[in-house]
Structures are given as structure tokens and as C-alpha cells.
Amino acid sequence: MGDFKHKHSLGQNFLKDKKVLIKIIDSVDVNEDDLIIEVGPGQGALTKYLKLFHANLRCYEIDTRVKKYLDSFVDEKTEIIYDDFLNIDIKEQIKDIKYKDLYVIANLPYYITTPIIEKIINAKVDVKAMVLMVQNEVANRLAAKPGSKDYGAISVYLNYYFNVEKLFVVNRSSFEPVPNVDSAVIKLARKDKIEKVNEEVFFKFVKDAFAMKRKNLRNNLKKYDLEKIESILNKYNLTLQDRAENVSLECFIDIVNELSK
Numbered sequence: 001m002g003d004f005k006h007k008h009s010l011g012q013n014f015l016k017d018k019k020v021l022i023k024i025i026d027s028v029d030v031n032e033d034d035l036i037i038e039v040g041p042g043q044g045a046l047t048k049y050l051k052l053f054h055a056n057l058r059c060y061e062i063d064t065r066v067k068k069y070l071d072s073f074v075d076e077k078t079e080i081i082y083d084d085f086l087n088i089d090i091k092e093q094i095k096d097i098k099y100k101d102l103y104v105i106a107n108l109p110y111y112i113t114t115p116i117i118e119k120i121i122n123a124k125v126d127v128k129a130m131v132l133m134v135q136n137e138v139a140n141r142l143a144a145k146p147g148s149k150d151y152g153a154i155s156v157y158l159n160y161y162f163n164v165e166k167l168f169v170v171n172r173s174s175f176e177p178v179p180n181v182d183s184a185v186i187k188l189a190r191k192d193k194i195e196k197v198n199e200e201v202f203f204k205f206v207k208d209a210f211a212m213k214r215k216n217l218r219n220n221l222k223k224y225d226l227e228k229i230e231s232i233l234n235k236y237n238l239t240l241q242d243r244a245e246n247v248s249l250e251c252f253i254d255i256v257n258e259l260s261k
């Protein structure tokens with residue numbers, strides 16, 4: 001790492017544990033005719049392992065100071081783009097690349113974990129799977145199941161598109177510099193079939209249901225037709241006295257479809 005001055009403001013905690021890097025690439029099946037997007041290659045710790053897939057690779061890095069570490073990765077299938085990932089047009093960027101399946105594999109800059117994931121989903125680029133290193137407590141929320149205290153609107157949102165799984169925890173000592181928190185790797189695998197629902201209404205409804213985490217559904221959903229909502233909740237052995245943290249994705253979808261009738 002030499003005399004490189006890590007920028008805390010850019011979430012620059014570089015991975016130095018080979019075992020973790022191997023576990024990350026072992027968690028996903030990428031073929032030569034696929035495309036991998038890496039957000040934040042940094043000094044290339046993960047990029048080096050992603051290259052082993054011999055797939056098309058596009059890496060987006062905001063900090064041009066790492067160019068000297070990344071130049072050697074560039075070849076006919078690999079491009080490093082120095083830009084803010086949040087500012088790029090993903091669809092536009094990859095439209096000329098011939099690929100079969102798209103993967104996003106990254107050790108994310110933690111200050112923008114959710115905006116990055118949302119950007120990828122909203123780009124509608126049909127990602128087959130994402131394998132992402134995030135803060136451990138964020139991983140718990142993203143992969144939470146109904147009934148857990150970590151289950152929230154973001155868990156439902158991701159579960160709508162993906163099967164979300166927390167793969168393993170990564171101790172803070174695996175990074176340079178050592179951050180204040182532990183991390184975890186999660187895998188989001190695209191669902192074969194996505195349920196039919198008006199997405200705009202659905203996401204708004206889920207957000208409203210979780211608006212006040214400690215309040216029950218009756219209180220959070222006052223502006224909706226509570227009778228209709230209760231009729232569906234009952235099918236799932238729930239009532240308006242329950243909290244949103246007990247409502248499964250299927251139940252949320254059923255409710256929104258009932259409300260849209």
C-alpha cells in the first residue's frame with residue numbers, strides 16, 4: 001500500500017485477506033461471456049481475483065490516485081472508468097458490450113451502500129446476481145426475514161427482486177486501514193419469477209407500513225382502506241395490531257393488489 005493516504009470520506013478500507021477474496025469469487029459462477037461490474041476497485045485487491053473469471057469487466061472508481069495500481073488490469077475485456085458510480089448511466093455504459101449475464105461484485109464504499117444498490121436496481125439492467133461486501137449490521141437489515149428486528153422496508157424491497165442471503169461475516173482486521181465495524185458479504189440472486197404488482201404503489205405502501213417502526217399497522221396505514229388490509233392480513237394470521245416487521249413479501253403484495261382492485 002506504500003505511502004498511499006486512504007480517504008476515509010471515500011470509504012477507502014482496502015481488503016487484504018486473500019481467504020476472504022477467494023470466498024467472494026467462489027460464491028458466484030461467472031463465465032467468460034458474462035459481464036462483471038465492480039464498484040470501487042481501489043488498489044485492485046478484488047479486481048485481481050475477478051480477472052480470474054476472464055469475463056468482461058467494468059470497474060468504476062472515483063479516486064484517480066489509484067490509477068497506477070489499476071493500469072495493469074486493463075486489456076481488451078477490462079476497462080477502468082474513473083467516475084462517480086452514482087453519476088453514470090449504467091444502461092448507456094454497457095449497451096455496446098456483448099455479454100450473457102450481468103454480475104455486480106464489489107467491496108462497497110459504505111457511505112453510499114444503499115444508493116448504489118438502488119441505482120443498480122432502478123437501472124433495470126437485469127443483474128443475475130450481486131455479491132457485495134457491506135457493513136455487518138447493514139447486511140443484517142438487507143437480508144432480514146419477517147419477524148426479525150432487522151426486517152424493514154429495504155429488506156422487503158430487495159426481496160421483491162432477489163433471494164438475499166448473508167454469506168459470511170468479515171472481521172474488521174481483514175481491512176487496511178482497520179475500520180470501526182465488522183463487515184459481511186451478501187449475495188442477491190435474481191428471482192426467476194417476480195410477482196405482479198404495481199411497483200410504485202407497492203414500494204410506497206411498504207415504506208408507509210414501516211414509517212414508525214414501533215407503531216402497529218393500524219397507526220401507520222391510517223390513510224388506506226383498513227378493512228381491505230385487514231381482510232388480507234387475516235389470511236396470513238395477522239391483524240392491524242401487528243407491526244410491519246411481521247408482514248411477509250407475499251402478504252404485502254396481496255394487500256397492494258387488493259387495494260388496487
Ligand code: SAM
Nearest residue numbers: 013014015040041042045061062084085107109
Ligand atoms: N475494492 C477495493 C478493495 O476491496 O480493497 C476497495 C474497496 S473500498 C471499501 C471502496 C472503494 O470505492 C474505494 O476505492 C473508493 O475510492 C471507491 N469509491 C468511493 N466512492 C465512490 C463512488 N461514488 N464511485 C466509485 N467509486 C467510489
